[in-house]
Amino acid sequence: MIGCYRVTALKNLLLCFLLLLTACSSTENQPTNLSANSADFQSVITLPIRLHLLRTQAEPQLNAEMSEQELTELFEQVNLIWRSANIKFYLESVHARPVIFEQDYLHAINHPEFYQTSELAKQMRQACEIPKQNNQVINVCVVKRMTVNMGGVYFSGRDPKVVWPLAMHSGSKPLNPATLAHEIGHFLGLRHNQEDDIYLMKGRGNNIRRDGQYDKIKLLPSEIYVARKMAERFFVILNQT
Numbered sequence: 001m002i003g004c005y006r007v008t009a010l011k012n013l014l015l016c017f018l019l020l021l022t023a024c025s026s027t028e029n030q031p032t033n034l035s036a037n038s039a040d041f042q043s044v045i046t047l048p049i050r051l052h053l054l055r056t057q058a059e060p061q062l063n064a065e066m067s068e069q070e071l072t073e074l075f076e077q078v079n080l081i082w083r084s085a086n087i088k089f090y091l092e093s094v095h096a097r098p099v100i101f102e103q104d105y106l107h108a109i110n111h112p113e114f115y116q117t118s119e120l121a122k123q124m125r126q127a128c129e130i131p132k133q134n135n136q137v138i139n140v141c142v143v144k145r146m147t148v149n150m151g152g153v154y155f156s157g158r159d160p161k162v163v164w165p166l167a168m169h170s171g172s173k174p175l176n177p178a179t180l181a182h183e184i185g186h187f188l189g190l191r192h193n194q195e196d197d198i199y200l201m202k203g204r205g206n207n208i209r210r211d212g213q214y215d216k217i218k219l220l221p222s223e224i225y226v227a228r229k230m231a232e233r234f235f236v237i238l239n240q241t
């Protein structure tokens, strides 16, 4: 089951969660009847991703670590999923960062039963603090485990960021690039849709079911339009022929 949040800096409240799918399933303001083969989509947009691998002092087994091969494969698979949008992501840099409020994070990891779901989401937001954040990159905090069994979480606001786990809270389903690709979709302005499970932005649970079938995952033409507009607004565009 993929977990998915969109949290604003103003309200700091849960806006988009798989269990509340109807609250964020609207595709309003997204144009329809657009073809993915439109000439507008032919130029490649390349977007930088900055990875922050979160570490703990007290429990090194919860440190997020990725090998070069895992990083290479992760980006290959995310780019495969996003290929229909002609958006490519590259690894801008990797940083090791301490988990902020480590004791709170560890307690939530080990005793999630003491917390409301919204509190667990808040734990993930504060654990991933990026100093002097550069908003010209997509910031992704990689954690070994989430506080709850979520496949990823997106926080919007002044300092938008994605938190993506190497494994579910239970330790199952490691390294699912579909969940990262889904959260990046939120970063690029996409909401959940109500299409079939094969679509990337379908909310509840579908990404895990598609594990290993990344070449089959689809984006709606309207989603491609919105994501490319967002990318053009914030990032450098490289036209390639």
Ligand SMILES: [Zn+2]
Pocket (backbone or CB within 6 Å): 003, 004, 005, 016, 182, 186, 192, 203
């Ligand atoms: Zn989502």
